Amino acid sequence: MITTTDLTKVYRSRGREVTALDGVSLHVEPGEMYGVIGRSGAGKSTLIRCVNLLERPDSGTVTVDGQDLTALPGPRHRAGRSLRQARTGIGMIFQHFNLLSSRTVRGNVELPLEILGLTRRERARKALELLDLVGLADHARAYPAQLSGGQKQRVGIARALAGDPKVLLSDEATSALDPETTRSVLQLLRDLNRQLGLTVLLITHEMDVVKAVCDSAALMEKGRIVEAGVVSDLLATPGSRLAHELFPVAGAVPGGDRTVVDITFHGDSAGQPVISHLARTHEVDVSILGAAMETVGGRQVGRMRIELPGHPDTNAAALAYLRERGLTVELPAEAEPIDKGPAPLDKSPDPDELAPESTR
Structure with a gap:
């Protein structure tokens, strides 16, 4: 449904250059909820703006x-109507809601419908739906100032759905x-993904x-x-950085003549007493250093760090x-360490700070 191939984007401002996207290729399947995660300045916002060609x-x-x-062609071109039509199939939800304070909730949802040329009666019916x-x-008759943050975002989601988008x-x-x-907004997005067949x-x-809603990341x-x-595949992949970031295992890795093992339980193994069977079958003393069970991508997943003599x-x-x-078995003492601390200081500017004001 969404495919980007070798995307590059460089911002230039006051003699500086910042590469926001450096050969980004991504594929999102139809009906999938796909998450792109990264620290500030990683290029995430630029990527999503390039998907609908705001950038x-x-x-x-x-x-x-x-x-x-x-x-x-771009919207300023005489043939730019094709791009505008293509964008009607792509809804966009913004971080800061971007609601018009002078319009009611219904009026905010009706705005894109006005642009699409629907009649007043058609707009009112669609907005209420x-x-x-x-x-x-x-x-419907309230104003944005009367709403909570979660309610404002729900209005933003309703507005994004006005053009019956596929994405x-x-x-x-x-x-x-x-x-x-x-949690409630994420559940709403997940419900819309399933009910309407939306690709998110x-x-x-x-x-x-x-962890809460994404199929892939x-x-x-x-x-x-x-x-x-796919999130479930990543969790079963030894050495996956995303898996370690999504589901870190607590417990220090001691030195000495000990074996520390990180175990991921997924699928049918999540409910099996594997560790007790291990202790009895191999007559080995097992120390549990840390453990947790969570729902990731709609599936029960367990992570445990154990120590064997x-x-x-x-x-x-x-x-x-x-x-x-x-089970997925890893020896953290032998694995390449993953940076868990703050991002290193970088004197280069955030790409989003160099983006044109109208596209932020």
Whole structure:
């Protein structure tokens, strides 16, 4: 449904150049909820603006629902109508709602319908249907100042659905909301994804968002996608950075003649007493350093860090036993360390700060 190929975008301002996108290729399947995660300045916002061509990439292609948007003339061109028509199939949800304070809730939802040329009666009917869909039918005559943050975002979602889009883009839609409201808005997006068959591409810096609703995810750093895939597959991939970020395991890695093992339980193994069987079958003392069970991508997933006495070579049979039971087994002492601290200081500006004001 959404495919980007080798996207590049460089911002230039006052003699400075910042590469926001550096050869980004991404593929989102129809009906999928796809999350792009990364720190501030990674290029996430630029990527999502390039998908609907609010930002035109310097090179590369963007294809949505089989149509190459980058091949269409810009809106200022005489033939720019084709791009405007293509954009009606792409809804956009913004972080800061972008509601008009002078319009009622219904009036805000009707705005894109006015642009599409619907009659007053058609606009009113459609707007009320959409407000009912997002649970705000009884707030149609209210003004944005009378709404909570979560309600404002629901209005933004209803407005984004006005053109009956096939694709919904979410630009940090929950980052300004409290945790409980975030959960309700994410659940709404998931429900719309399933009920309407929407393809949803969302960007976020919150791992919990990806864990809660995403089928697939990509990790962005410095304008590049460094890892991508189906969330459940990533969790079963040894050494996956996204898996470690999505579901970190607590417990220090001690030294000495011990074997520390990180185990991921997924599928049928999540409910099996594998560790107790391991202790009995191999007569080994197992120390549990940390453990957690969460729902990731709609599936129960467990992570555990255990300690076995002796060097890994002496525990080869025990490790093989765990792998035979369908578990993902990693030795964190041998793995490349993952940076868990704050991002290093970078004197280069944030790409979004150099983006034109109208596209931020």
